[in-house]
Amino acid sequence: MPLKAEENELLTRTGPGTPMGTLLRQYWIPAIRSGALERDGAPVRVRLFNEDFVAFRGTDGRVGLLDEACPHRGVSMALARNEENGLRCIFHGWKFDTAGRLVDAPCEPEARRERFCASVRVSQYAVREAGRVVWVYLGQGEAPPFPDFLFNTLPAEQVCIRRGVVPYNWMQGVEAHIDSSHVAFLHRGFLGEEGPIETSTRDNLAMMMQDTTPKFEMNDTPYGLQEAALRGLDDGSVYARIREIVMPFYTFIPGPEEGPFSARISVPIDDETSAEWYILYHPTRPLSEEAITTLFHGTADDPDNFAANLGQPEHLWGQDRAAMKNGHFSGLTTNLSFEDFVVQSSMGKRVDRTKEQLGSADIIIVKVRRLFLEALKRLGTGEAPWRTGFDYASIHARSVSFDGSEVDWRAFTMKETV
Ligand code: FES
Ligand SMILES: [Fe+2]
Numbered sequence: 001m002p003l004k005a006e007e008n009e010l011l012t013r014t015g016p017g018t019p020m021g022t023l024l025r026q027y028w029i030p031a032i033r034s035g036a037l038e039r040d041g042a043p044v045r046v047r048l049f050n051e052d053f054v055a056f057r058g059t060d061g062r063v064g065l066l067d068e069a070c071p072h073r074g075v076s077m078a079l080a081r082n083e084e085n086g087l088r089c090i091f092h093g094w095k096f097d098t099a100g101r102l103v104d105a106p107c108e109p110e111a112r113r114e115r116f117c118a119s120v121r122v123s124q125y126a127v128r129e130a131g132r133v134v135w136v137y138l139g140q141g142e143a144p145p146f147p148d149f150l151f152n153t154l155p156a157e158q159v160c161i162r163r164g165v166v167p168y169n170w171m172q173g174v175e176a177h178i179d180s181s182h183v184a185f186l187h188r189g190f191l192g193e194e195g196p197i198e199t200s201t202r203d204n205l206a207m208m209m210q211d212t213t214p215k216f217e218m219n220d221t222p223y224g225l226q227e228a229a230l231r232g233l234d235d236g237s238v239y240a241r242i243r244e245i246v247m248p249f250y251t252f253i254p255g256p257e258e259g260p261f262s263a264r265i266s267v268p269i270d271d272e273t274s275a276e277w278y279i280l281y282h283p284t285r286p287l288s289e290e291a292i293t294t295l296f297h298g299t300a301d302d303p304d305n306f307a308a309n310l311g312q313p314e315h316l317w318g319q320d321r322a323a324m325k326n327g328h329f330s331g332l333t334t335n336l337s338f339e340d341f342v343v344q345s346s347m348g349k350r351v352d353r354t355k356e357q358l359g360s361a362d363i364i365i366v367k368v369r370r371l372f373l374e375a376l377k378r379l380g381t382g383e384a385p386w387r388t389g390f391d392y393a394s395i396h397a398r399s400v401s402f403d404g405s406e407v408d409w410r411a412f413t414m415k416e417t418v
Contacts, residue, residue, distance in 0.1 A: 003353040012169045014268040015050035019376045025139035035134045050270045058085035064098030100124035145389035157286035164307030169350040170274040173266025177251035180229035181361040184208040189328035199293045222387035227364050228409040238404035247386040254399035260291045272349035298334035299323045318343040342385045
């Protein structure tokens with residue numbers, strides 16, 4: 001059943017005071033790469049959930065996140081001086097430390113300055129660096145336990161994390177990450193050609209091609225959902241691709257069983273722009289160039305926006321009809337990631353879900369929307385809708401083939417995670 005217009009609004013509006021904005025702010029969010037911030041260097045603008053912030057790194061290496069507008073009279077703190085562990089507004093010299101506290105207001109008489117500083121209302125945000133990314137908590141009250149996913153704990157050479165800025169609503173990103181049935185179509189062009197794709201990834205795609213009408217099964221978990229796409233292989237065995245969806249926006253996508261593994265996070269910048277965080281990681285060894293190339297071949301050489309060269313709608317994002325004639329399915333020949341970004345972009349900035357006509361292969365999309373809408377109904381009860389503080393490091397998507405007459409796919413999931 002298509003969504004009602006008001007449900008689409010609920011799912012896609014994330015500004016301050018909106019139900020979804022309030023819900024998402026209860027979770028840790030990747031905000032900016034650590035490498036983008038220099039000690040005592042220029043503050044960097046960060047836009048999240050329709051709000052403007054600046055991030056900066058102090059003299060001692062700590063990172064702070066402040067509202068972009070100075071609490072005094074609204075001057076942009078992106079213009080501020082970064083000096084001695086704080087940002088000093090260039091208008092009247094108010095200075096804020098990395099915790100967001102006002103520590104100096106030099107225009108105020110010295111005798112009452114300290115008291116004055118303490119009386120000024122400021123927004124303070126919890127910040128944490130992990131996996132070479134600055135994460136923030138924008139919600140009310142104390143931050144929940146930090147999500148120590150495996151990729152947040154590995155050495156640098158075992159993780160590749162990049163951000164793409166894309167012109168569509170965050171929910172379109174989430175729905176692409178959880179949609180298993182598109183893989184054998186949209187990404188088919190990367191099968192069997194000599195393109196820059198890792199061999200084990202191609203093997204996985206080849207198995208998906210053997211059955212393009214997978215059966216979907218799901219498992220509710222306290223943190224979200226496990227989804228299995230089950231395909232019958234030519235040799236009679238079952239090939240299961242098992243996604244882990246850690247609500248509200250962290251998705252683990254099955255790749256080669258021996259690694260590397262993939263995770264995606266779709267974060268609202270505003271309601272028509274999102275940050276797609278793409279994470280590739282190997283639990284035990286450095287990532288190969290080949291693995292990185294498979295995901296990022298031909299993308300912009302900018303780790304803060306690898307989608308900068310995605311192309312434009314008026315040119316159909318550079319779709320190559322000649323390549324299609326020669327066997328490439330989508331004609332979007334840059335890489336797998338751009339195939340996803342282009343189809344999502346082509347739906348429009350905030351797709352109208354009241355017009356959709358869904359089929360049985362969309363069961364996971366329907367389920368996740370329902371999880372969100374139900375969680376929104378419970379907002380304000382004081383309880384986080386999905387569990388936090390479990391063993392994040394054991395979350396791990398799987399792709400396995402097995403004798404389906406003897407085993408169930410659930411035998412391969414991480415029961416010990418919660
Ligand atoms: S506006 Fe920032 S100190 Fe006055
Ligand atoms: Fe995809």
